[in-house]
Amino acid sequence: MEFDHDNVRQRVVEEDRLSSLPDELIHKILSCFDIKFGVQSCLLSSRWEFLWTSMPCLNFSTDHFRVLGKFAKFVNHVLSHRNHQIQVSSVNLYFRGEDNQGFVKKIAKYAFSHNVQQLTVSLQSSRYVFPTVLFSSQSLKDFKLISNTTKTPLDFPALTTLNLNCVTLWGDLFSKCINLKKLTLKYFVVDNNRQLLYGYLNVSPQLSSFCYTSSYLGCYVPLHFSNDQFHSLNKVSFCLRKYNPNKAYKEEDVRxxxxxxxxxHSARYLTLSADTVEYISSFPDLFLHHSSPFSNLVCLTIDSSMRKDVAYKVKMSTEAKNFLLGNSPSATLIMKLSN
Incomplete structure (x- = not known):
């Protein structure tokens, strides 16, 4: 049977269902990809020619450019030709390299001037310091920063969700985030006066979700909160990871x-890694003068999923168990095993 190429081509043109979709839906599809793909989509048809200029979600990545200078020129092109009447809802920026102050500052200024609400910045560099303009916005509600040292206080009065990953914290960063409700700190250290000290976090008492993950216990820095209590705390995830099973724990760090x-103590749903439980169980005498603080606990989950041994059994002392569950006898205890 002979294949009719002309007939197929005609049917494709006549049934161009993608171009018949509303702009909002096409924007949502394009937002799943890098903005470079969105710009290139203008070649598909006249219907697509200017669609990228009104996209509310901007995803920039240097991985799609061999030379950093070409990426900087592309950023200038996108921002200068975009429809400036359209607000920016989210920006995702992923880049490698050292000399990036120019385009990072340009993207941040543009995004903040267009009332961006969600911003993710991922950096593959150990020496780069972000421009201060990146840390001040009246509209930003969701901020994720991966891999950097920041000394600039975060001036985000509207911020409700903050995720810091592989970041070195320096000084008082959170006091201006007065509406912060969800805080995630993952693989981070606290650096004060060029020395690793116990960190003090001045976090909003409105915090409802707190997720803490240390890289390894060898790099672990216990945190102290400036607040005496969190009235709205609902979920807490606390994950310490053992880096050397043969190295003894430090009593002061456990304390x-x-x-x-x-x-x-006001958490209703508490998740602890298996290493965390064994860590606090290593000095049972430390609980002699501490009754259980968790009076609102609904569920305690012990997570062993990071363990490779499926049959691994968590070593939890009686004192540690009483500390966690003694004041919430009706709380559910869930043991999450490795897959």
Missing amino acids: NTIYMLQKL
């Missing part, structure tokens, strides 16, 4: 971890 958990 500070217990104090840190006491500050989170």
